Amino acid sequence: MDVENGGPVVELRSLYKSFTEKKTGRELQVLDHLDLEVRRGRFTCVVGPSGCGKTTLLRLIGGLEAPSSGEVLFEGSKVRGPGPERGMVFQEYALFPWRTVLRNVTFGLSLKGIPHREAGARADEYLETVGLTGYEDLYPRELSGGMKQRVAIARTLAVQPRILLMDEPFASLDAQTRNGMQEFLVQLWRRTGTSIIFVTHSVDEAVFMGQKIVGLSKRPARMIKTFENDLPYPRNRTAAEFTGLRARILEYLAVEMLR
Amino acid sequence: MRKWKCCSFILALGLWQLLAMAGALGRTPSPVDVVKGLYDLIVTGLPPGYYLQWHLLASLERVLIGFALAVVLAVPLGILMGSSTVFDAVLDPLVEVVRPIPPLAWLPLAVIWFGIGLFSAAFMIFLGAFFPILLNTITGVKSVDPCLVEAARTLGARRQTIILRVLTPGAMPSIVTGLRIGIGIGWMTLVAAEMTGVRSGYGLGYMILTARDVARYDLVVAGMVVIGTVGFLMDRMVKYAEKRLLRWM
Ligand SMILES: Nc1ncnc2c1ncn2[C@@H]1O[C@H](COP(=O)(O)OP(=O)(O)OP(=O)(O)O)[C@@H](O)[C@H]1O
Ligand SMILES: [Mg+2]
Numbered sequence: 001m002d003v004e005n006g007g008p009v010v011e012l013r014s015l016y017k018s019f020t021e022k023k024t025g026r027e028l029q030v031l032d033h034l035d036l037e038v039r040r041g042r043f044t045c046v047v048g049p050s051g052c053g054k055t056t057l058l059r060l061i062g063g064l065e066a067p068s069s070g071e072v073l074f075e076g077s078k079v080r081g082p083g084p085e086r087g088m089v090f091q092e093y094a095l096f097p098w099r100t101v102l103r104n105v106t107f108g109l110s111l112k113g114i115p116h117r118e119a120g121a122r123a124d125e126y127l128e129t130v131g132l133t134g135y136e137d138l139y140p141r142e143l144s145g146g147m148k149q150r151v152a153i154a155r156t157l158a159v160q161p162r163i164l165l166m167d168e169p170f171a172s173l174d175a176q177t178r179n180g181m182q183e184f185l186v187q188l189w190r191r192t193g194t195s196i197i198f199v200t201h202s203v204d205e206a207v208f209m210g211q212k213i214v215g216l217s218k219r220p221a222r223m224i225k226t227f228e229n230d231l232p233y234p235r236n237r238t239a240a241e242f243t244g245l246r247a248r249i250l251e252y253l254a255v256e257m258l259r
Numbered sequence: 260m261r262k263w264k265c266c267s268f269i270l271a272l273g274l275w276q277l278l279a280m281a282g283a284l285g286r287t288p289s290p291v292d293v294v295k296g297l298y299d300l301i302v303t304g305l306p307p308g309y310y311l312q313w314h315l316l317a318s319l320e321r322v323l324i325g326f327a328l329a330v331v332l333a334v335p336l337g338i339l340m341g342s343s344t345v346f347d348a349v350l351d352p353l354v355e356v357v358r359p360i361p362p363l364a365w366l367p368l369a370v371i372w373f374g375i376g377l378f379s380a381a382f383m384i385f386l387g388a389f390f391p392i393l394l395n396t397i398t399g400v401k402s403v404d405p406c407l408v409e410a411a412r413t414l415g416a417r418r419q420t421i422i423l424r425v426l427t428p429g430a431m432p433s434i435v436t437g438l439r440i441g442i443g444i445g446w447m448t449l450v451a452a453e454m455t456g457v458r459s460g461y462g463l464g465y466m467i468l469t470a471r472d473v474a475r476y477d478l479v480v481a482g483m484v485v486i487g488t489v490g491f492l493m494d495r496m497v498k499y500a501e502k503r504l505l506r507w508m
Contacts, residue, residue: 096425107411
């Protein structure tokens with residue numbers, strides 16, 4: 001990979017986050033001084049147990065939360081709020097129910113001042129990318145979970161973010177659809193070359209997609225270990241290397257989590 | 260199902276007619292009297308020459324003016340109060356104190372402000388319709404999934420866009436509910452307001468009052484039937500608009 005493709009796109013520097021519990025007034029530590037560098041164009045997966053702070057981590061990078069201390073850098077400058085250059089895909093899809101599929105995708109485009117017709121053409125392109133041509137005029141309630149998530153992905157891609165932040169986007173899909181979506185996302189990433197940070201609690205999912213897998217401890221989340229995964233794409237879940245790596249990571253995380 | 264609905268209606272009318280014919284209802288008119296009264300109102304008018312159609316038209320005019328005014332003021336204000344905690348904190352106490360005042364209690368003031376006539380009646384309607392629309396709009400805005408607001412922000416939306424393109428459409432189902440309640444209450448308020456006097460001599464409430472003064476209870480009930488029917492039709496119209504407007508639900 002060339003230099004342009006290798007520099008850090010996101011850096012976490014001693015990132016610390018705590019919430020004040022409303023009822024008790026107690027301090028709830030969520031992220032415990034994380035340091036991480038995410039290189040441009042890479043597919044990074046973050047795994048950790050439920051409730052450890054994965055969503056919080058993504059929201060900090062997305063600018064929807066502010067750090068308690070430490071900092072989040074995006075392309076070298078401090079993150080101060082959300083912006084279209086950092087696209088987020090939420091677990092609960094977050095589609096606008098009153099907009100059709102097409103108009104969900106054009107939402108971000110019209111905010112950029114792109115004229116109506118051009119926005120429509122561009123949205124069509126992205127809908128084709130996610131395999132939803134022909135569904136433009138349906139409302140979100142008329143779609144299956146997998147289709148909704150693909151619309152959400154198209155909507156985020158359409159504004160051409162420089163990084164995709166995905167929070168367990170496939171968690172509520174059935175196993176078969178989820179596998180299909182994983183393959184789809186890997187293809188999409190290989191085609192577009194966008195950097196991706198993908199949060200999941202499934203090691204299997206992480207090993208199937210990620211080039212780098214970041215393991216977090218239970219709350220407050222510490223970085224346990226990062227694993228490089230250079231198995232060639234498309235990956236085969238039943239290959240010995242795949243199952244071997246998965247087992248190794250699971251074992252490591254299990255041991256660490258008990259500490 | 261439909262058949263049964265009609266059934267209860269016919270049964271009640273039949274029972275009413277029987278009781279009236281048996282002389283059990285005193286001066287209360289029978290359904291047949293009411294139908295005749297309705298005919299009289301259309302053909303002769305009350306007072307003679309003041310036809311039902313014109314009474315109805317006058318009332319509709321007042322209701323439309325008052326209701327339109329309520330919509331134009333309550334919806335934007337509700338959106339502001341729902342989306343800004345500062346606005347909400349400042350205005351909420353005022354709203355909570357003014358809201359329980361029955362519109363009719365405003366009548367003396369309405370008369371010194373607007374005189375007796377179209378505008379004070381429209382003002383009554385306005386008061387009746389304003390608060391249900393306002394409160395439903397606020398609730399609607401507050402109940403929009405925060406996730407949608409965050410999604411919009413990550414797509415590059417600023418505050419104004421969020422209010423206009425996320426909170427407003429998201430609150431629409433609740434706003435429409437407010438409109439339905441508002442027009443219903445407005446309609447009820449109008450008749451009461453008209454009973455206290457109108458200058459033009461037209462209006463359904465005023466007509467009922469006149470009928471009472473001349474002891475024509477058949478005309479009183481006929482007026483009530485018209486009011487009920489029109490109220491029902493208005494509700495149906497808003498409901499129909501709701502169906503078209505909120506196809507995404
Ligand atoms: N705004 C907030 N206020 C208070 N506590 C919060 C807030 N957001 C998150 N938390 C707490 O922080 C902790 C981590 O939450 P987070 O959603 O980041 O975990 P997660 O790893 O994404 O969990 P899951 O796997 O269930 O999605 C939880 O205990 C949660 O209750
Ligand atoms: Mg989460």
